Structure formats: structure tokens, C-alpha cells
Amino acid sequence: MRIFGNWKYIGKNLWYVLPFAIVPAVFLTLSLDYTAISGFVRAFFTGEPRADFLHYLRVWSFLRIDSWVGGICSVLAIATCVIFMTLMLAFVEKHMRIGKRTISGVFSQLGNLALSTLAVTLIYFTLYEVWSVLLSALLFVVAQIRVTALVYVLTCLLIALGVYVLLYLATIFYLWLPCKQITGFGGYDAFLYSYRLVLGVRHKLILSWLISFVVLLVAVGGFAFLPTYAFHPVAILLFAAMFMGFGVRMETVYFMTDKLDREDILKSYREL
Numbered sequence: 070m071r072i073f074g075n076w077k078y079i080g081k082n083l084w085y086v087l088p089f090a091i092v093p094a095v096f097l098t099l100s101l102d103y104t105a106i107s108g109f110v111r112a113f114f115t116g117e118p119r120a121d122f123l124h125y126l127r128v129w130s131f132l133r134i135d136s137w138v139g140g141i142c143s144v145l146a147i148a149t150c151v152i153f154m155t156l157m158l159a160f161v162e163k164h165m166r167i168g169k170r171t172i173s174g175v176f177s178q179l180g181n182l183a184l185s186t187l188a189v190t191l192i193y194f195t196l197y198e199v200w201s202v203l204l205s206a207l208l209f210v211v212a213q214i215r216v217t218a219l220v221y222v223l224t225c226l227l228i229a230l231g232v233y234v235l236l237y238l239a240t241i242f243y244l245w246l247p248c249k250q251i252t253g254f255g256g257y258d259a260f261l262y263s264y265r266l267v268l269g270v271r272h273k274l275i276l277s278w279l280i281s282f283v284v285l286l287v288a289v290g291g292f293a294f295l296p297t298y299a300f301h302p303v304a305i306l307l308f309a310a311m312f313m314g315f316g317v318r319m320e321t322v323y324f325m326t327d328k329l330d331r332e333d334i335l336k337s338y339r340e341l
Contacts, residue, residue: 073277074325075318078161078333085170086313089157093149094308098301099142102127102135103293107300110293118220119212125205132198147194154316155179155186161320162250168332182250189246196238204231236278240271247323266326274322281314 079086105127109120120128131146133139159178164170204227211223244263248254254262267274285307292303324331 074321075314078317078321079313082164082170085164086157086161086317087309089153089160089316090309090312091305093146093153093312094305096142096146096149097131097308097312098304100131100133100139100146101289101304102130102133102139103297103300104135106289107293110290116217118217118224120208121212122205122209125208126201129201129205130198131194131201147190150312151183151187151190152179154190154312155182157313157316158182158186158247158250158320161317162247164333165320165324165329165331166251170333182246185246185249185256189242192242193239197235200231200235200238204228207231232279232282233275236275236282237271239278240267240274243267243274243319244323244326247319248327251323251327251329263323266323270322270326274318277318281311285311 105124109124109128112118112120127135132143155178156175159175159182160170160172163174207227208224211220211227214220214223241264242260244267245256245260248263248266249256249259252259252262288307289304292300295303323329
């Protein structure tokens with residue numbers, strides 16, 4: 070499916086886009102509460118799927134509440150995501166529009182695109198944190214059930230349903246930023262136009278995210294059995310891949326849905 074064209078782009082241009090992802094990936098990794106994740110995963114697979122609300126929240130949230138250092142890392146994760154996502158989108162958009170893989174003019178986009186990227190980043194972080202609170206509350210309610218087997222089943226179902234709802238909501242604003250970047254529309258007009266574009270590919274988009282999200286959950290959960298010094302490098306690589314995939318997919322999907330020619334490839338949409 071062409072909805073996965075972001076990975077094809079990343080594969081061809083990895084060393085150009087990877088530098089934009091490293092710093093955000095580091096702070097996203099440090100925003101994870103490894104102690105809580107490791108404790109929950111170990112307990113879950115050794116016959117105790119229950120935890121208290123705060124423990125669930127520490128597992129799912131990117132806002133560290135266990136230490137002030139962790140809290141600073143969470144703030145820096147947001148800040149670096151804004152800065153480097155702006156730069157990466159500017160680079161990728163320029164490459165796709167004129168076929169040049171150069172950084173000239175990319176940094177000038179910080180002034181033009183940074184506020185919009187900040188707005189989208191805050192929307193997504195807020196959406197995710199509200200989701201993590203609600204999911205933690207529901208998991209805590211399920212944990213009160215005495216039948217352990219039923220707790221396992223309902224926990225897995227809640228997580229699966231919760232992930233789908235999160236990804237569905239994430240599609241609403243997904244193409245707003247590249248639409249505003251490329252068309253120059255105002256915020257509201259860009260939202261309306263981008264939302265119409267995303268409707269045609271929503272389910273494919275959710276599927277592509279779901280695959281990435283499941284890989285991330287399985288990998289983070291699996292490596293939670295390892296010591297911290299082994300967990301962090303793996304998590305950094307995972308988040309770097311997710312950061313690149315999320316940002317580059319914005320551009321590839323927008324160019325595809327708006328039927329724009331891409332100068333970085335030989336064939337345009339008219340020839341496919």
C-alpha cells in the first residue's frame with residue numbers, strides 16, 4: 070500500500086533524516102518510567118496483572134512524575150520534538166517539491182513553521198496524556214475484579230480498544246501541518262481541507278500506525294526485562310524510527326492525497 074511510502078522514503082534517505090530524530094528519541098526514551106514499565110511487565114507475565122492507578126499511569130504516560138529529572142526530560146522531549154520535527158518537515162517537503170536534499174533554507178522555516186508545529190505537538194501530547202489517564206483509570210477498575218483470568222482478558226481488550234481509539238483521534242489533525250505548510254492556508258481552512266483529505270485514507274493510516282504501535286509496545290515490553298543500560302539504547306532506536314516514520318508519513322500521505330507531483334521520485338501520481 071502506498072500509505073507505507075514513508076518507510077520507502079526513509080530507506081532511501083536514512084542518513085539525511087536520521088539526524089533530525091536522534092535528540093527527540095533520547096528525551097522520549099528518558100520520558101519513559103522504566104521502573105514502572107519493568108515492574109508492570111514482569112508482574113503481568115508472572116501471574117499478577119493488577120496494579121494501582123498511579124502505577125498504570127506511570128506505565129503509559131510520557132510525563133514523568135517519579136522524579137524532577139524525569140519531569141525535565143518530559144519537557145525537553147516536547148521542546149525537541151517541536152524543533153526537530155519542524156526542521157525535518159521543512160527538509161522533506163523541500164526534497165519532495167524540488168528534488169534537492171540540502172539543508173539550505175531549512176533553518177529559516179523555524180520561524181515560519183515552529184508555532185504551527187508547537188500547536189500540533191501540544192495537541193498530540195495533550196490527547197495522549199488524557200488518553201493515558203482514562204486508560205489507567207479503566208485498567209484500575211478492571212484490576213478490582215477477583216477473577217485473575219478475567220482481569221487478563223479485559224486488560225488486553227481495553228488496551229487494544231484504547232489504542233484504536235487513540236489512533237483514530239490522531240488522524241483528525243494529522244495532515245493539518247503539511248497542508249498549512251504547503252498551501253499557506255490559515256489554520257481553520259487548512260484544518261478543513263486536510264481533514265477532507267484524510268477521510269479517504271483514514272483506515273489505511275490507522276493500520277500503518279497500528280503496526281508501528283504494536284511493534285513499539287512489544288519491543289518496549291520485551292526489553293523491559295533487561296537492565297536499564299540495555300533498555301535505553303533499544304528504546305532510542307525505536308523512538309528514532311517512530312519519529313521519522315510519523316513525520317515523513319505526514320508529507321508522503323499529503324502529497325499522495327492532494328495528488329501533488331513529487332520531484333524526489335521519477336514517477337508522479339499520474340503515472341502510477
